[in-house]
Amino acid sequence: MSFSQFGDKFTQHSGISRLMEDMGEGLRTSGTIMLGGGNPAQIPAMNDYFNQLLMQMHQDGQLSEALCNYDGPRGKALLLDALAKMLREELGWPLTAQNIALTNGSQSAFFYLFNLFAGRRADGSKKRVLFPLAPEYLGYADAGLEEDLFVSAKPNIELLPEGQFKYHVDFDHLPLNDDVGLICVSRPTNPTGNVITDDELLQLDALAQQHGVPLLIDNAYGVPFPGIIFSEARPLWNPNTILCMSLSKLGLPGARCGIIVADESTITAIGNMNGIISLAPGSIGPAIANEMIVRGDLLRLSQEVIKPFYQAKVSETIAILRRYLPEDRCLIHKPEGAIFLWLWFRDLPISTETLYQRLKARGVLMVPGHFFFPGLEHEWPHTHQCMRMNYVPDAEKIERAVQILAEELEAAFKN
Ligand code: PLP
Incomplete structure (x- = not known):
């Protein structure tokens, strides 16, 4: 099939499409620990709230009103x-x-x-x-x-x-x-x-x-x-x-x-x-x-449920990271918001792309840093020293992933 220039541009293998493919494959492969994507947390109180709200909106006819009209x-x-x-x-x-x-x-x-x-x-x-x-x-x-x-x-x-x-x-x-x-x-x-x-x-x-x-x-x-x-x-x-x-x-x-x-x-x-x-x-x-x-x-649920949920989760994840990775191995960007932690391995002897491949082979998905510098015109080693991890999954999964990350970092530094 031959495409237009527009087609060529939008069908190329972009960073985001590789990420989405990895996420899809990870979801289908049991045991994969997904710290790569941008899925928000399933917060039980929010899920209960949405279920009830949808039921009431269905009973009131608001859902069919929304579904049946442009x-x-x-x-x-x-x-x-x-x-x-x-x-x-x-x-x-x-x-x-x-x-x-x-x-x-x-x-x-x-x-x-x-x-x-x-x-x-x-x-x-x-x-x-x-x-x-x-x-x-x-x-x-x-x-x-x-x-x-x-x-x-x-x-x-x-x-x-x-x-x-x-x-x-x-x-x-x-x-x-x-x-x-x-x-x-x-x-x-x-x-x-x-x-x-x-x-x-x-x-x-x-x-x-x-x-x-x-x-x-x-x-x-x-x-x-x-x-x-x-x-x-x-x-x-x-x-x-x-x-x-x-x-x-x-x-x-x-x-x-x-x-x-x-x-x-x-x-x-x-x-x-x-x-x-x-x-x-x-x-x-x-x-x-x-x-x-x-x-x-x-606004009430944002303040009372969503924010405290993520704030607790991020503290828990940093505590896990620090149990396995001392400061000289891994610096952490100050977590001020969003659902990710950004890790900086300052003296890493391999690129984080290689680290990503090694982690993926062991069933852990995180995203290597170099994808996150759109428009940066000059090569900068820092872009290959960072990784993004989603901190939303369960603490046990995060701990297992961080253990594997620490092992792979140790192996990289030894060799
Ligand atoms: N902006 C930022 C910073 C994001 O992280 C995301 C999704 O992860 C989006 C925008 C896009 O979100 P959506 O298209 O679901 O509104």
């Missing part, structure tokens, strides 16, 4: 109104429903937004997306219609007590040139669990406004929902920012519901793109989210 191209109007009101009241942002559009998962929102603001312009110029701090989310890497759509910057590294470290934006070397059409940052960050500070965010906001480009903040894990954030961080929105949110990390990745909050002209553009590409976003996730807002449960 929404408009910006998504379920009831939810757009409810979200605007909630964000106005909670955060004081001057929003109306005209500032919000829904997509089938936030992943598709990035595809829309990257290609809306970057790529070839009518005047022949080409704009790119700047990730001001790499490592960044692997899922961005292949979402450009054009090649070389991304540019990113190495971070400054702050060493912290207890074998931890934290990345910071290196404002002195930010490649914010005329060819940048959009700045994008995940906060909290997948893969590192970093939360860029309020000061860093405000500086990025100021730079974006000075350069006349939007600042996209990917808030898939952040506040006010799902609330998987353990440091103090003030959320930011103004008409030059584009805030992306998602229902996935609340525990509803199958609902495929992404939320974009932006100025009205961007939202109108997204509505038009939705209309062309999918007629309308799916309705079930938005119906559930709307009902959660109406009942006052969305």
Whole structure:
């Protein structure tokens, strides 16, 4: 079969497709310990809540109402109104429903937004997306219609007590040139669990406004929902920012519901793109989210159930890691949010790609670090010294995986 250029680009073997294949294979192979993917936890209290909510929505006819009708191209109007009101009241942002559009998962929102603001312009110029701090989310890497759509910057590294470290934006070397059409940052960050500070965010906001480009903040894990954030961080929105949110990390990745909050002209553009590409976003996730807002449960459960669950889990996992891996073998990025730990093996004599293969052969899946530097133009050894692990599985599984990791590291250092 011969494909178009578009076909060739989107059927190539991307980092994300290899990861998804490994995850699928791992799921089918019994005994594999999956610390690789981005699946959120099955939190019993949330699962019970969703089961009951769905039963009640079924009885009230809300589910069949959602299933049997198309929404408009910006998504379920009831939810757009409810979200605007909630964000106005909670955060004081001057929003109306005209500032919000829904997509089938936030992943598709990035595809829309990257290609809306970057790529070839009518005047022949080409704009790119700047990730001001790499490592960044692997899922961005292949979402450009054009090649070389991304540019990113190495971070400054702050060493912290207890074998931890934290990345910071290196404002002195930010490649914010005329060819940048959009700045994008995940906060909290997948893969590192970093939360860029309020000061860093405000500086990025100021730079974006000075350069006349939007600042996209990917808030898939952040506040006010799902609330998987353990440091103090003030959320930011103004008409030059584009805030992306998602229902996935609340525990509803199958609902495929992404939320974009932006100025009205961007939202109108997204509505038009939705209309062309999918007629309308799916309705079930938005119906559930709307009902959660109406009942006052969305923010309450984020604060009272989801955040404490992940906070306890991350502490437990760090304690396990430290039982097997001393600080001189493994540094851990300060866990400030999201559902991953980012491990740095500073003097590792093999690449983390090789380590990944060795772990996979022993039934442990983690993701080697080099996938998480989309747009980094210069070779940097650090990219081959890090690994991402999901800390959501049961403690026994994590312990078994960490034992195997420690053995493989020992073997690598010995040889
Ligand atoms: N942004 C980040 C940082 C993520 O980690 C993910 C998924 O893991 C997404 C966005 C996409 O989520 P979804 O398309 O399920 O909304």
